[in-house]
Amino acid sequence: MKFICKKDNLKNALAKIDRLVLKQPNLPILGNVLIKAINGRIELYSTNLEIGASAHIGGIIENEGEVAISPRILAGFLANIKEEEITCVSNDFDLELKTLKHKIRIKGMDPKDFPIIPENPEGFYFKIKPEFFYQKLPIILISTAKNDTRQELNGICVKFFPEKIVFASTDSFRLAECVYFLNKEDIGVGYLEFAKNNPFIIIPFFTMAEISRVVDEEMLFSIDQGQIFISNSKFRMISRLIGGNYPEYEQILPKKYAIEVIIDKDGIMDALKMASLVTMMGAGEILIKSSKNDGQLIISSHSGEYGEENSNLEAKIKGDDFELNLNSRYLIEGLNALIGADLLKIKINKERSPITINRIIDGKEKEDETVSYIIMPIIKD
Template sequence: MRFTIQRDKLIASVQDVMKAISSRTVIPILTGMKIEVRQHGVTLTGSDSDISIESYIPAEDEDKVYVENIEDGTIVLQAKYFPEIVRKLPEAQVDIVVDEQFNVKITSGKSEFNLNGQSADEYPHLPQVETENSFEMPIDLLKSMIKQTVFAVSTMETRPILTGVNIKLEDQKLVFTATDSHRLAKREVPVTGTNVSIEQVVVPGKSLNELYKILNDSEETVEISVTNNQILFRTEHLNFLSRLLDGNYPETSRLIPDHSKTTIQIKTTPLLRSIERASLLAKEERNNVVKFTSNDDGVIQISSNSPEIGNVEEEVTADEINGENLKISFSSKYMIDALKAIEYDEVVIEFTGAMRPFIICPVENDSILQLILPVRTY
């Protein structure tokens, strides 16, 4: 096997595939990276049995030659060394030659490395995901849905199902929901041109975080396919496969209040900045709690008190306040996360009392919803 490849293309693919390779895997060959060379191009594969990533480099694309001098073959290379070698090679082209004994010679300019490779025969085959149950959507939209929900997954392994994002597709409406039982993030988007329905799948938050980093903004759409225990995200040059979490996701719709006693419309950035400042003195062991008080004159007081350190008081003017005056305490971290995820200039916050969950939505857009449970401070 041999091939000559553009180094920058190889580096980009290697970095993508490395996101699926773990040194802690129980299958020794999965600590390596599989390289498959065919006349039409080179495919790199990494897997930790939770997620698997395939990155494809075409031999030619739009009249540009990326791979040449191709002799077909497959090899598994040690992922501990190969990425660093590629990154530090001196020239724009890399020549890789593999002999019968899986000895690998990597040459670039006057630099030559010799590595011991492994036969790819033992490398597990990735499961084939049926593409009948699949739909397409714009990459930028998928990335924004991940960003607006994945931060709210649980980091506690006590309820594994909550460490994932619940994905549902019904009546051409795609819904992402994440909760750690103290807060909830939800995003809905219409998906046209498909009759596919996905009852409920839960994708590990870790997988979606890696997918978010790896998806290339320059490509336009991603195809999503689901089977019993796997989900596949496919673009022109990338296959990203993740296992699904087992179990029933809790019914979250009943958590969302259907009425409110106090409604506040306010600009996102000033509110976010004042909560960030108030959180500087919020005590760690009390969940970074800040107090939030609304007055008749449209001014909101945000305060935090830590007996050993000191206290802070802030005032923010709301654009509109309707309903009862309110005193409520909540985790500043949860509020900061929610406001950052919304990405709109103005939000509406709906409260139903000091000890009831409250919701935050962009003004005139209820497709993005953040819900936070308050904290008792008395």
């Protein structure tokens, strides 16, 4: 195998897939990336057997072939050279990389031992624009459980409807839900039948987190035999789905609210960060209460060991005055992930009920109900 390519192209393609490579794999081949020069392009593959990924770049291919080598050494070489053009030549299982000033030989393994990553299935698919991943997915990722014994909570629930797809996640203390509306050009043949027979799937957190990290254009999703295939023109990922039933979270969502608060996002974020300074290293309890007559929201915290803090914020309050104890970390993480908002609407029903937070993105008072963050208050008897 011999090919010539641009350093930055190879570096960027490797960065998209190398996080799947296991550091101490049971199968040594899984500690490598597979590099192929084939069909006029250079392809890179990685897998941990649960998830597989590939990326491809252009280049000048003189001889086709493949090698399986360590991504750590390759990434280090690419990060330290200044030249833009690299010549890559395989020698048995090894790969030699050369520039005008530098040359390195990376020992490899038999590429035939590398697991086969299946091709995308034909037929049924749906497409999602990159704006969803930038503006809506962050709140879903924040709310997903990371190491729960209930495997389904370690994933993202995706519900299918003829005209929309609903994404939801929860760690039992908070919940996020986002709606993506479909156009006719967003769905392929078979989507409506699939949505009818498969009301939901559960995608692993890591899969969606990796997609959000590399997305730069519209992504195409397809599903086959318990696997999800996610791809665009230069990248694709294949992942196993999580089995089981997702909690019927809709049952806890309030149908109406007695209190609504509109507040500046930056202002409440600053106040929450100040309050968290004295609450159990930034992850403790804070008190939020309203003064409707003064048009103020009061955020305070108290610690017998560290002290106390109070902030008064201007707010538009509709309904009776209220008082809530909330987890500061959940609030800060959630509000920070509500991308693109200048104002927030906080909706409250009763002091023991979940509160819902929506972003306001048009400068008016109407909330964006396609992105919701729900958090449980701390109940004190």
